[in-house]
Amino acid sequence: MVVEKMPTYNGDETGNEFKKYIKQNLRYPIYAEKKKIEGIVWVNVIIDVNGKIKNPIIIRPVITDLNIEAIRVLSESSAWKPGYHKKTPVNVSYVFPITFKLER
Numbered sequence: 001m002v003v004e005k006m007p008t009y010n011g012d013e014t015g016n017e018f019k020k021y022i023k024q025n026l027r028y029p030i031y032a033e034k035k036k037i038e039g040i041v042w043v044n045v046i047i048d049v050n051g052k053i054k055n056p057i058i059i060r061p062v063i064t065d066l067n068i069e070a071i072r073v074l075s076e077s078s079a080w081k082p083g084y085h086k087k088t089p090v091n092v093s094y095v096f097p098i099t100f101k102l103e104r
């Protein structure tokens with residue numbers, strides 16, 4: 001389904017505010033850090049009519065520790081402004097790439 005107005009995080013339509021939230025709140029799992037495991041976990045979520053992230057589903061996993069952390073950081077985000085269609089709030093499916101990269 002196509003919606004007229006996509007959800008926004010903190011009123012930012014560019015996605016930069018949500019990227020900033022992820023960067024500030026993502027915790028690299030100890031096991032993955034010790035083993036130098038990097039990757040991108042792709043997570044499908046629903047941003048519901050109340051702006052809450054619901055039903056996270058890993059669609060492209062890396063390893064369990066990274067997958068769990070990706071779900072945690074998404075699930076704990078503050079509410080979004082929901083998507084709208086014909087002036088009615090609607091559930092919107094989103095896919096987020098959560099990147100785990102070690103600093104060198």
